[in-house]
Amino acid sequence: MEGRKHGTSDKNLFSGDPSASHYMVLAVLRAFIRSSRSLRLSTLPFSHSTSPSTSILRNMHNVVFVLGPPGSGKGTICAKIQENLGYVHLSAGDLLRAERQREGSEFGALIEQHIRNGSIVPVEITCALLENAMNNSGDAKGFLVDGFPRNEDNLQGWNKQMTGKALVQFVLFLSCPVPICIQRCLNRGQGRTDDNEESLKKRVETYNRQTFPIIEHFEKNGLVREVKSERSVEEIYADVVEVFNQAAKV
Ligand SMILES: Nc1ncnc2c1ncn2[C@@H]1O[C@H](COP(=O)(O)OP(=O)(O)O)[C@@H](O)[C@H]1O
Ligand SMILES: O=c1ccn([C@@H]2O[C@H](COP(=O)(O)OP(=O)(O)O)[C@@H](O)[C@H]2O)c(=O)[nH]1
Structure with a gap:
Protein backbone atom coordinates (compact mmCIF):
# COMPACT_ATOMS: atom_id res chain seq x y z
CA MET A 1 0.00 0.00 0.00
CA LEU A 41 -28.60 22.18 1.78
CA SER A 42 -28.20 19.67 4.57
CA THR A 43 -28.13 22.44 7.19
CA LEU A 44 -31.63 23.63 6.19
CA PRO A 45 -34.71 22.50 8.12
CA PHE A 46 -36.19 19.43 6.50
CA SER A 47 -39.87 20.18 6.14
CA HIS A 48 -39.92 23.87 5.34
CA SER A 49 -37.83 26.54 3.70
CA THR A 50 -38.10 30.25 3.08
CA SER A 51 -36.37 30.14 -0.27
CA PRO A 52 -38.02 28.96 -3.50
CA SER A 53 -34.60 28.31 -5.03
CA THR A 54 -33.87 25.69 -2.36
CA SER A 55 -36.79 23.51 -3.40
CA ILE A 56 -35.83 23.87 -7.06
CA LEU A 57 -32.28 22.67 -6.26
CA ARG A 58 -33.73 19.74 -4.37
CA ASN A 59 -36.23 18.99 -7.13
CA MET A 60 -39.18 19.43 -4.77
CA HIS A 61 -42.49 21.22 -5.09
CA ASN A 62 -42.40 24.74 -3.71
CA VAL A 63 -45.53 25.39 -1.63
CA VAL A 64 -47.29 28.33 -0.02
CA PHE A 65 -50.19 27.35 2.24
CA VAL A 66 -53.06 29.86 2.12
CA LEU A 67 -55.27 29.81 5.21
CA GLY A 68 -58.02 31.94 6.74
CA PRO A 69 -61.67 31.62 7.79
CA PRO A 70 -64.31 30.51 5.24
CA GLY A 71 -65.01 33.52 3.03
CA SER A 72 -61.86 35.43 3.98
CA GLY A 73 -61.00 35.72 0.28
CA LYS A 74 -58.49 32.88 -0.18
CA GLY A 75 -59.77 31.83 -3.60
CA THR A 76 -60.09 35.42 -4.84
CA ILE A 77 -56.53 36.35 -3.84
CA CYS A 78 -55.04 33.06 -5.07
CA ALA A 79 -56.57 33.66 -8.51
CA LYS A 80 -54.77 37.03 -8.66
CA ILE A 81 -51.47 35.56 -7.49
CA GLN A 82 -51.73 32.81 -10.10
CA GLU A 83 -52.49 35.37 -12.82
CA ASN A 84 -49.66 37.75 -11.94
CA LEU A 85 -46.97 35.88 -10.00
CA GLY A 86 -46.86 32.54 -11.80
CA TYR A 87 -47.81 30.27 -8.90
CA VAL A 88 -50.34 27.53 -9.61
CA HIS A 89 -53.49 27.76 -7.49
CA LEU A 90 -54.67 24.47 -5.99
CA SER A 91 -57.80 24.82 -3.89
CA ALA A 92 -58.21 21.77 -1.64
CA GLY A 93 -61.95 22.50 -1.49
CA ASP A 94 -62.23 22.65 -5.30
CA LEU A 95 -60.28 19.40 -5.67
CA LEU A 96 -62.59 17.72 -3.16
CA ARG A 97 -65.71 19.07 -4.93
CA ALA A 98 -64.38 17.77 -8.27
CA GLU A 99 -63.67 14.35 -6.72
CA ARG A 100 -67.19 14.35 -5.24
CA GLN A 101 -68.59 14.86 -8.78
CA ARG A 102 -66.27 12.38 -10.49
CA GLU A 103 -68.16 9.43 -11.86
CA GLY A 104 -67.16 6.22 -10.09
CA SER A 105 -65.45 7.96 -7.18
CA GLU A 106 -65.65 5.82 -4.07
CA PHE A 107 -65.30 8.93 -1.91
CA GLY A 108 -68.12 11.09 -3.32
CA ALA A 109 -70.66 10.46 -0.55
CA LEU A 110 -68.07 10.79 2.22
CA ILE A 111 -66.80 14.10 0.83
CA GLU A 112 -70.31 15.51 0.51
CA GLN A 113 -71.12 14.52 4.10
CA HIS A 114 -68.02 16.35 5.41
CA ILE A 115 -68.60 19.44 3.27
CA ARG A 116 -72.20 19.82 4.44
CA ASN A 117 -71.21 19.28 8.06
CA GLY A 118 -68.29 21.67 7.83
CA SER A 119 -66.07 18.86 9.06
CA ILE A 120 -62.78 17.82 7.53
CA VAL A 121 -62.22 15.07 4.99
CA PRO A 122 -59.58 12.44 5.97
CA VAL A 123 -56.15 13.64 4.92
CA GLU A 124 -55.31 10.60 2.80
CA ILE A 125 -57.97 11.70 0.29
CA THR A 126 -57.09 15.42 0.25
CA CYS A 127 -53.35 14.92 0.21
CA ALA A 128 -53.55 12.40 -2.64
CA LEU A 129 -55.60 14.90 -4.68
CA LEU A 130 -53.10 17.68 -3.96
CA GLU A 131 -50.05 15.57 -4.77
CA ASN A 132 -51.65 14.34 -7.96
CA ALA A 133 -52.47 17.89 -9.04
CA MET A 134 -48.91 19.05 -8.31
CA ASN A 135 -47.38 16.17 -10.23
CA ASN A 136 -49.64 16.90 -13.21
CA SER A 137 -48.86 20.63 -13.31
CA GLY A 138 -45.52 20.43 -15.08
CA ASP A 139 -42.69 22.71 -14.00
CA ALA A 140 -44.52 25.23 -11.81
CA LYS A 141 -42.59 27.92 -9.95
CA GLY A 142 -44.65 27.02 -6.92
CA PHE A 143 -48.10 26.04 -5.68
CA LEU A 144 -50.65 27.94 -3.65
CA VAL A 145 -52.26 25.25 -1.54
CA ASP A 146 -55.51 27.00 -0.61
CA GLY A 147 -57.56 25.86 2.40
CA PHE A 148 -55.17 23.17 3.63
CA PRO A 149 -53.93 21.99 6.17
CA ARG A 150 -57.06 22.55 8.25
CA ASN A 151 -56.39 20.39 11.30
CA GLU A 152 -53.83 18.24 13.09
CA ASP A 153 -54.71 15.17 10.98
CA ASN A 154 -54.12 17.23 7.79
CA LEU A 155 -50.77 18.48 9.03
CA GLN A 156 -49.53 15.07 10.15
CA GLY A 157 -50.74 13.45 6.93
CA TRP A 158 -49.02 16.11 4.82
CA ASN A 159 -45.74 15.67 6.72
CA LYS A 160 -45.96 11.90 6.31
CA GLN A 161 -46.84 12.01 2.63
CA MET A 162 -44.95 15.07 1.38
CA THR A 163 -41.72 15.31 3.38
CA GLY A 164 -38.95 15.14 0.82
CA LYS A 165 -41.38 16.00 -1.99
CA ALA A 166 -42.49 19.54 -1.07
CA LEU A 167 -41.07 22.48 0.83
CA VAL A 168 -43.36 24.99 2.51
CA GLN A 169 -42.06 28.46 1.77
CA PHE A 170 -44.47 30.29 4.12
CA VAL A 171 -48.12 30.43 5.18
CA LEU A 172 -50.23 33.27 3.84
CA PHE A 173 -52.89 33.96 6.49
CA LEU A 174 -55.84 36.06 5.39
CA SER A 175 -57.36 37.31 8.63
CA CYS A 176 -60.90 38.68 8.65
CA PRO A 177 -63.65 39.11 11.26
CA VAL A 178 -66.02 36.13 11.17
CA PRO A 179 -69.32 38.08 10.68
CA ILE A 180 -67.88 39.63 7.49
CA CYS A 181 -66.72 36.22 6.29
CA ILE A 182 -70.15 34.70 6.89
CA GLN A 183 -71.85 37.49 4.97
CA ARG A 184 -69.46 37.01 2.05
CA CYS A 185 -70.18 33.27 1.94
CA LEU A 186 -73.95 33.89 2.04
CA ASN A 187 -73.55 36.30 -0.90
CA ARG A 188 -71.11 34.05 -2.82
CA GLY A 189 -73.85 32.73 -5.11
CA GLN A 190 -71.99 29.70 -6.43
CA GLY A 191 -74.70 27.24 -5.40
CA ARG A 192 -72.45 25.53 -2.86
CA THR A 193 -74.19 23.07 -0.56
CA ASP A 194 -72.33 24.54 2.43
CA ASP A 195 -72.96 28.28 1.91
CA ASN A 196 -76.03 28.31 4.18
CA GLU A 197 -76.40 29.43 7.79
CA GLU A 198 -76.50 25.95 9.27
CA SER A 199 -73.33 24.70 7.52
CA LEU A 200 -71.56 28.02 8.05
CA LYS A 201 -72.07 27.81 11.80
CA LYS A 202 -70.31 24.43 11.79
CA ARG A 203 -67.57 25.60 9.40
CA VAL A 204 -66.74 28.55 11.63
CA GLU A 205 -66.65 26.27 14.67
CA THR A 206 -64.31 23.89 12.84
CA TYR A 207 -62.12 26.83 11.83
CA ASN A 208 -61.91 28.16 15.41
CA ARG A 209 -61.33 24.79 17.07
CA GLN A 210 -59.18 22.99 14.52
CA THR A 211 -57.72 25.30 11.87
CA PHE A 212 -56.71 28.30 13.95
CA PRO A 213 -54.44 26.16 16.20
CA ILE A 214 -52.65 24.98 13.04
CA ILE A 215 -52.06 28.62 12.04
CA GLU A 216 -50.73 29.26 15.57
CA HIS A 217 -48.42 26.28 15.18
CA PHE A 218 -47.00 27.74 11.95
CA GLU A 219 -46.74 31.14 13.64
CA LYS A 220 -44.53 29.64 16.36
CA ASN A 221 -42.27 28.37 13.58
CA GLY A 222 -42.04 31.87 12.08
CA LEU A 223 -43.82 30.83 8.90
CA VAL A 224 -46.97 32.97 9.01
CA ARG A 225 -47.37 36.11 6.87
CA GLU A 226 -50.66 37.74 7.96
CA VAL A 227 -52.58 40.02 5.62
CA LYS A 228 -55.80 41.62 6.84
CA SER A 229 -58.55 40.84 4.37
CA GLU A 230 -61.38 43.05 5.63
CA ARG A 231 -60.47 45.47 2.84
CA SER A 232 -60.78 45.84 -0.89
CA VAL A 233 -59.23 43.11 -3.05
CA GLU A 234 -56.77 45.68 -4.46
CA GLU A 235 -55.54 46.70 -0.99
CA ILE A 236 -55.15 43.09 0.13
CA TYR A 237 -53.39 42.11 -3.06
CA ALA A 238 -50.87 44.98 -2.77
CA ASP A 239 -49.80 43.63 0.66
CA VAL A 240 -49.72 40.07 -0.67
CA VAL A 241 -47.33 41.08 -3.47
CA GLU A 242 -45.06 42.62 -0.83
CA VAL A 243 -45.08 39.33 1.11
CA PHE A 244 -44.06 37.40 -2.02
CA ASN A 245 -41.36 39.96 -2.85
CA GLN A 246 -39.88 39.66 0.64
CA ALA A 247 -39.93 35.86 0.43
CA ALA A 248 -38.12 35.96 -2.91
CA LYS A 249 -35.28 38.00 -1.34
CA VAL A 250 -34.52 35.44 1.40
N1 LIG B 1 -61.92 41.75 -0.26
C1 LIG B 1 -63.15 41.39 -0.54
N2 LIG B 1 -64.15 42.25 -0.35
C2 LIG B 1 -65.43 41.87 -0.61
N3 LIG B 1 -65.80 40.66 -1.09
C3 LIG B 1 -64.84 39.76 -1.28
C4 LIG B 1 -63.46 40.07 -1.03
N4 LIG B 1 -62.73 38.97 -1.32
C5 LIG B 1 -63.59 38.04 -1.74
N5 LIG B 1 -64.85 38.49 -1.73
C6 LIG B 1 -66.07 37.76 -2.08
O1 LIG B 1 -66.39 36.95 -0.94
C7 LIG B 1 -66.78 35.64 -1.33
C8 LIG B 1 -65.82 34.64 -0.71
O2 LIG B 1 -64.52 34.83 -1.29
P1 LIG B 1 -63.58 33.60 -1.62
O3 LIG B 1 -62.38 34.14 -2.29
O4 LIG B 1 -64.36 32.56 -2.33
O5 LIG B 1 -63.21 33.14 -0.12
P2 LIG B 1 -62.63 31.78 0.47
O6 LIG B 1 -61.90 31.08 -0.65
O7 LIG B 1 -61.73 32.21 1.57
O8 LIG B 1 -63.80 31.00 0.97
C9 LIG B 1 -66.78 35.64 -2.85
O9 LIG B 1 -68.11 35.88 -3.30
C10 LIG B 1 -65.87 36.80 -3.23
O10 LIG B 1 -66.22 37.37 -4.47
O1 LIG C 1 -58.35 20.52 3.00
C1 LIG C 1 -59.58 20.58 2.99
C2 LIG C 1 -60.28 21.62 2.34
C3 LIG C 1 -61.65 21.62 2.39
N1 LIG C 1 -62.33 20.64 3.03
C4 LIG C 1 -63.80 20.62 3.05
O2 LIG C 1 -64.32 21.48 2.06
C5 LIG C 1 -65.13 22.49 2.65
C6 LIG C 1 -65.02 23.78 1.85
O3 LIG C 1 -63.69 24.22 1.87
P1 LIG C 1 -63.20 25.46 0.98
O4 LIG C 1 -61.76 25.64 1.27
O5 LIG C 1 -63.60 25.25 -0.42
O6 LIG C 1 -64.06 26.66 1.48
P2 LIG C 1 -63.96 27.73 2.66
O7 LIG C 1 -64.68 27.08 3.80
O8 LIG C 1 -62.57 28.04 3.01
O9 LIG C 1 -64.71 28.87 2.10
C7 LIG C 1 -64.64 22.57 4.09
O10 LIG C 1 -65.61 23.10 4.98
C8 LIG C 1 -64.34 21.09 4.39
O11 LIG C 1 -65.54 20.37 4.65
C9 LIG C 1 -61.64 19.63 3.68
O12 LIG C 1 -62.24 18.74 4.28
N2 LIG C 1 -60.28 19.61 3.63
Whole structure:
Protein backbone atom coordinates (compact mmCIF):
# COMPACT_ATOMS: atom_id res chain seq x y z
CA MET A 1 0.00 0.00 0.00
CA GLU A 2 2.77 2.38 0.99
CA GLY A 3 4.51 1.78 -2.31
CA ARG A 4 1.41 2.64 -4.33
CA LYS A 5 1.01 5.98 -2.57
CA HIS A 6 4.06 7.31 -4.37
CA GLY A 7 3.57 5.22 -7.48
CA THR A 8 3.37 6.12 -11.15
CA SER A 9 -0.03 7.79 -11.08
CA ASP A 10 1.04 10.29 -8.39
CA LYS A 11 4.19 11.00 -10.35
CA ASN A 12 2.06 11.86 -13.38
CA LEU A 13 -0.05 14.30 -11.38
CA PHE A 14 2.91 16.19 -10.03
CA SER A 15 5.18 15.75 -13.03
CA GLY A 16 4.65 19.24 -14.30
CA ASP A 17 2.62 17.94 -17.24
CA PRO A 18 0.24 20.94 -17.76
CA SER A 19 -2.69 18.80 -18.97
CA ALA A 20 -2.46 16.45 -15.95
CA SER A 21 -2.42 19.28 -13.39
CA HIS A 22 -5.24 21.06 -15.23
CA TYR A 23 -7.47 17.98 -14.84
CA MET A 24 -6.44 17.71 -11.20
CA VAL A 25 -7.48 21.32 -10.50
CA LEU A 26 -10.80 20.80 -12.25
CA ALA A 27 -11.51 17.63 -10.32
CA VAL A 28 -10.71 19.33 -7.01
CA LEU A 29 -12.88 22.30 -7.92
CA ARG A 30 -15.82 20.09 -8.86
CA ALA A 31 -15.48 18.11 -5.64
CA PHE A 32 -15.38 21.35 -3.64
CA ILE A 33 -18.48 22.75 -5.33
CA ARG A 34 -20.33 19.46 -4.78
CA SER A 35 -19.41 19.28 -1.09
CA SER A 36 -20.18 22.94 -0.30
CA ARG A 37 -23.57 22.67 -2.01
CA SER A 38 -24.61 19.55 -0.10
CA LEU A 39 -23.36 21.08 3.16
CA ARG A 40 -25.48 24.19 2.61
CA LEU A 41 -28.60 22.18 1.78
CA SER A 42 -28.20 19.67 4.57
CA THR A 43 -28.13 22.44 7.19
CA LEU A 44 -31.63 23.63 6.19
CA PRO A 45 -34.71 22.50 8.12
CA PHE A 46 -36.19 19.43 6.50
CA SER A 47 -39.87 20.18 6.14
CA HIS A 48 -39.92 23.87 5.34
CA SER A 49 -37.83 26.54 3.70
CA THR A 50 -38.10 30.25 3.08
CA SER A 51 -36.37 30.14 -0.27
CA PRO A 52 -38.02 28.96 -3.50
CA SER A 53 -34.60 28.31 -5.03
CA THR A 54 -33.87 25.69 -2.36
CA SER A 55 -36.79 23.51 -3.40
CA ILE A 56 -35.83 23.87 -7.06
CA LEU A 57 -32.28 22.67 -6.26
CA ARG A 58 -33.73 19.74 -4.37
CA ASN A 59 -36.23 18.99 -7.13
CA MET A 60 -39.18 19.43 -4.77
CA HIS A 61 -42.49 21.22 -5.09
CA ASN A 62 -42.40 24.74 -3.71
CA VAL A 63 -45.53 25.39 -1.63
CA VAL A 64 -47.29 28.33 -0.02
CA PHE A 65 -50.19 27.35 2.24
CA VAL A 66 -53.06 29.86 2.12
CA LEU A 67 -55.27 29.81 5.21
CA GLY A 68 -58.02 31.94 6.74
CA PRO A 69 -61.67 31.62 7.79
CA PRO A 70 -64.31 30.51 5.24
CA GLY A 71 -65.01 33.52 3.03
CA SER A 72 -61.86 35.43 3.98
CA GLY A 73 -61.00 35.72 0.28
CA LYS A 74 -58.49 32.88 -0.18
CA GLY A 75 -59.77 31.83 -3.60
CA THR A 76 -60.09 35.42 -4.84
CA ILE A 77 -56.53 36.35 -3.84
CA CYS A 78 -55.04 33.06 -5.07
CA ALA A 79 -56.57 33.66 -8.51
CA LYS A 80 -54.77 37.03 -8.66
CA ILE A 81 -51.47 35.56 -7.49
CA GLN A 82 -51.73 32.81 -10.10
CA GLU A 83 -52.49 35.37 -12.82
CA ASN A 84 -49.66 37.75 -11.94
CA LEU A 85 -46.97 35.88 -10.00
CA GLY A 86 -46.86 32.54 -11.80
CA TYR A 87 -47.81 30.27 -8.90
CA VAL A 88 -50.34 27.53 -9.61
CA HIS A 89 -53.49 27.76 -7.49
CA LEU A 90 -54.67 24.47 -5.99
CA SER A 91 -57.80 24.82 -3.89
CA ALA A 92 -58.21 21.77 -1.64
CA GLY A 93 -61.95 22.50 -1.49
CA ASP A 94 -62.23 22.65 -5.30
CA LEU A 95 -60.28 19.40 -5.67
CA LEU A 96 -62.59 17.72 -3.16
CA ARG A 97 -65.71 19.07 -4.93
CA ALA A 98 -64.38 17.77 -8.27
CA GLU A 99 -63.67 14.35 -6.72
CA ARG A 100 -67.19 14.35 -5.24
CA GLN A 101 -68.59 14.86 -8.78
CA ARG A 102 -66.27 12.38 -10.49
CA GLU A 103 -68.16 9.43 -11.86
CA GLY A 104 -67.16 6.22 -10.09
CA SER A 105 -65.45 7.96 -7.18
CA GLU A 106 -65.65 5.82 -4.07
CA PHE A 107 -65.30 8.93 -1.91
CA GLY A 108 -68.12 11.09 -3.32
CA ALA A 109 -70.66 10.46 -0.55
CA LEU A 110 -68.07 10.79 2.22
CA ILE A 111 -66.80 14.10 0.83
CA GLU A 112 -70.31 15.51 0.51
CA GLN A 113 -71.12 14.52 4.10
CA HIS A 114 -68.02 16.35 5.41
CA ILE A 115 -68.60 19.44 3.27
CA ARG A 116 -72.20 19.82 4.44
CA ASN A 117 -71.21 19.28 8.06
CA GLY A 118 -68.29 21.67 7.83
CA SER A 119 -66.07 18.86 9.06
CA ILE A 120 -62.78 17.82 7.53
CA VAL A 121 -62.22 15.07 4.99
CA PRO A 122 -59.58 12.44 5.97
CA VAL A 123 -56.15 13.64 4.92
CA GLU A 124 -55.31 10.60 2.80
CA ILE A 125 -57.97 11.70 0.29
CA THR A 126 -57.09 15.42 0.25
CA CYS A 127 -53.35 14.92 0.21
CA ALA A 128 -53.55 12.40 -2.64
CA LEU A 129 -55.60 14.90 -4.68
CA LEU A 130 -53.10 17.68 -3.96
CA GLU A 131 -50.05 15.57 -4.77
CA ASN A 132 -51.65 14.34 -7.96
CA ALA A 133 -52.47 17.89 -9.04
CA MET A 134 -48.91 19.05 -8.31
CA ASN A 135 -47.38 16.17 -10.23
CA ASN A 136 -49.64 16.90 -13.21
CA SER A 137 -48.86 20.63 -13.31
CA GLY A 138 -45.52 20.43 -15.08
CA ASP A 139 -42.69 22.71 -14.00
CA ALA A 140 -44.52 25.23 -11.81
CA LYS A 141 -42.59 27.92 -9.95
CA GLY A 142 -44.65 27.02 -6.92
CA PHE A 143 -48.10 26.04 -5.68
CA LEU A 144 -50.65 27.94 -3.65
CA VAL A 145 -52.26 25.25 -1.54
CA ASP A 146 -55.51 27.00 -0.61
CA GLY A 147 -57.56 25.86 2.40
CA PHE A 148 -55.17 23.17 3.63
CA PRO A 149 -53.93 21.99 6.17
CA ARG A 150 -57.06 22.55 8.25
CA ASN A 151 -56.39 20.39 11.30
CA GLU A 152 -53.83 18.24 13.09
CA ASP A 153 -54.71 15.17 10.98
CA ASN A 154 -54.12 17.23 7.79
CA LEU A 155 -50.77 18.48 9.03
CA GLN A 156 -49.53 15.07 10.15
CA GLY A 157 -50.74 13.45 6.93
CA TRP A 158 -49.02 16.11 4.82
CA ASN A 159 -45.74 15.67 6.72
CA LYS A 160 -45.96 11.90 6.31
CA GLN A 161 -46.84 12.01 2.63
CA MET A 162 -44.95 15.07 1.38
CA THR A 163 -41.72 15.31 3.38
CA GLY A 164 -38.95 15.14 0.82
CA LYS A 165 -41.38 16.00 -1.99
CA ALA A 166 -42.49 19.54 -1.07
CA LEU A 167 -41.07 22.48 0.83
CA VAL A 168 -43.36 24.99 2.51
CA GLN A 169 -42.06 28.46 1.77
CA PHE A 170 -44.47 30.29 4.12
CA VAL A 171 -48.12 30.43 5.18
CA LEU A 172 -50.23 33.27 3.84
CA PHE A 173 -52.89 33.96 6.49
CA LEU A 174 -55.84 36.06 5.39
CA SER A 175 -57.36 37.31 8.63
CA CYS A 176 -60.90 38.68 8.65
CA PRO A 177 -63.65 39.11 11.26
CA VAL A 178 -66.02 36.13 11.17
CA PRO A 179 -69.32 38.08 10.68
CA ILE A 180 -67.88 39.63 7.49
CA CYS A 181 -66.72 36.22 6.29
CA ILE A 182 -70.15 34.70 6.89
CA GLN A 183 -71.85 37.49 4.97
CA ARG A 184 -69.46 37.01 2.05
CA CYS A 185 -70.18 33.27 1.94
CA LEU A 186 -73.95 33.89 2.04
CA ASN A 187 -73.55 36.30 -0.90
CA ARG A 188 -71.11 34.05 -2.82
CA GLY A 189 -73.85 32.73 -5.11
CA GLN A 190 -71.99 29.70 -6.43
CA GLY A 191 -74.70 27.24 -5.40
CA ARG A 192 -72.45 25.53 -2.86
CA THR A 193 -74.19 23.07 -0.56
CA ASP A 194 -72.33 24.54 2.43
CA ASP A 195 -72.96 28.28 1.91
CA ASN A 196 -76.03 28.31 4.18
CA GLU A 197 -76.40 29.43 7.79
CA GLU A 198 -76.50 25.95 9.27
CA SER A 199 -73.33 24.70 7.52
CA LEU A 200 -71.56 28.02 8.05
CA LYS A 201 -72.07 27.81 11.80
CA LYS A 202 -70.31 24.43 11.79
CA ARG A 203 -67.57 25.60 9.40
CA VAL A 204 -66.74 28.55 11.63
CA GLU A 205 -66.65 26.27 14.67
CA THR A 206 -64.31 23.89 12.84
CA TYR A 207 -62.12 26.83 11.83
CA ASN A 208 -61.91 28.16 15.41
CA ARG A 209 -61.33 24.79 17.07
CA GLN A 210 -59.18 22.99 14.52
CA THR A 211 -57.72 25.30 11.87
CA PHE A 212 -56.71 28.30 13.95
CA PRO A 213 -54.44 26.16 16.20
CA ILE A 214 -52.65 24.98 13.04
CA ILE A 215 -52.06 28.62 12.04
CA GLU A 216 -50.73 29.26 15.57
CA HIS A 217 -48.42 26.28 15.18
CA PHE A 218 -47.00 27.74 11.95
CA GLU A 219 -46.74 31.14 13.64
CA LYS A 220 -44.53 29.64 16.36
CA ASN A 221 -42.27 28.37 13.58
CA GLY A 222 -42.04 31.87 12.08
CA LEU A 223 -43.82 30.83 8.90
CA VAL A 224 -46.97 32.97 9.01
CA ARG A 225 -47.37 36.11 6.87
CA GLU A 226 -50.66 37.74 7.96
CA VAL A 227 -52.58 40.02 5.62
CA LYS A 228 -55.80 41.62 6.84
CA SER A 229 -58.55 40.84 4.37
CA GLU A 230 -61.38 43.05 5.63
CA ARG A 231 -60.47 45.47 2.84
CA SER A 232 -60.78 45.84 -0.89
CA VAL A 233 -59.23 43.11 -3.05
CA GLU A 234 -56.77 45.68 -4.46
CA GLU A 235 -55.54 46.70 -0.99
CA ILE A 236 -55.15 43.09 0.13
CA TYR A 237 -53.39 42.11 -3.06
CA ALA A 238 -50.87 44.98 -2.77
CA ASP A 239 -49.80 43.63 0.66
CA VAL A 240 -49.72 40.07 -0.67
CA VAL A 241 -47.33 41.08 -3.47
CA GLU A 242 -45.06 42.62 -0.83
CA VAL A 243 -45.08 39.33 1.11
CA PHE A 244 -44.06 37.40 -2.02
CA ASN A 245 -41.36 39.96 -2.85
CA GLN A 246 -39.88 39.66 0.64
CA ALA A 247 -39.93 35.86 0.43
CA ALA A 248 -38.12 35.96 -2.91
CA LYS A 249 -35.28 38.00 -1.34
CA VAL A 250 -34.52 35.44 1.40
N1 LIG B 1 -61.92 41.75 -0.26
C1 LIG B 1 -63.15 41.39 -0.54
N2 LIG B 1 -64.15 42.25 -0.35
C2 LIG B 1 -65.43 41.87 -0.61
N3 LIG B 1 -65.80 40.66 -1.09
C3 LIG B 1 -64.84 39.76 -1.28
C4 LIG B 1 -63.46 40.07 -1.03
N4 LIG B 1 -62.73 38.97 -1.32
C5 LIG B 1 -63.59 38.04 -1.74
N5 LIG B 1 -64.85 38.49 -1.73
C6 LIG B 1 -66.07 37.76 -2.08
O1 LIG B 1 -66.39 36.95 -0.94
C7 LIG B 1 -66.78 35.64 -1.33
C8 LIG B 1 -65.82 34.64 -0.71
O2 LIG B 1 -64.52 34.83 -1.29
P1 LIG B 1 -63.58 33.60 -1.62
O3 LIG B 1 -62.38 34.14 -2.29
O4 LIG B 1 -64.36 32.56 -2.33
O5 LIG B 1 -63.21 33.14 -0.12
P2 LIG B 1 -62.63 31.78 0.47
O6 LIG B 1 -61.90 31.08 -0.65
O7 LIG B 1 -61.73 32.21 1.57
O8 LIG B 1 -63.80 31.00 0.97
C9 LIG B 1 -66.78 35.64 -2.85
O9 LIG B 1 -68.11 35.88 -3.30
C10 LIG B 1 -65.87 36.80 -3.23
O10 LIG B 1 -66.22 37.37 -4.47
O1 LIG C 1 -58.35 20.52 3.00
C1 LIG C 1 -59.58 20.58 2.99
C2 LIG C 1 -60.28 21.62 2.34
C3 LIG C 1 -61.65 21.62 2.39
N1 LIG C 1 -62.33 20.64 3.03
C4 LIG C 1 -63.80 20.62 3.05
O2 LIG C 1 -64.32 21.48 2.06
C5 LIG C 1 -65.13 22.49 2.65
C6 LIG C 1 -65.02 23.78 1.85
O3 LIG C 1 -63.69 24.22 1.87
P1 LIG C 1 -63.20 25.46 0.98
O4 LIG C 1 -61.76 25.64 1.27
O5 LIG C 1 -63.60 25.25 -0.42
O6 LIG C 1 -64.06 26.66 1.48
P2 LIG C 1 -63.96 27.73 2.66
O7 LIG C 1 -64.68 27.08 3.80
O8 LIG C 1 -62.57 28.04 3.01
O9 LIG C 1 -64.71 28.87 2.10
C7 LIG C 1 -64.64 22.57 4.09
O10 LIG C 1 -65.61 23.10 4.98
C8 LIG C 1 -64.34 21.09 4.39
O11 LIG C 1 -65.54 20.37 4.65
C9 LIG C 1 -61.64 19.63 3.68
O12 LIG C 1 -62.24 18.74 4.28
N2 LIG C 1 -60.28 19.61 3.63
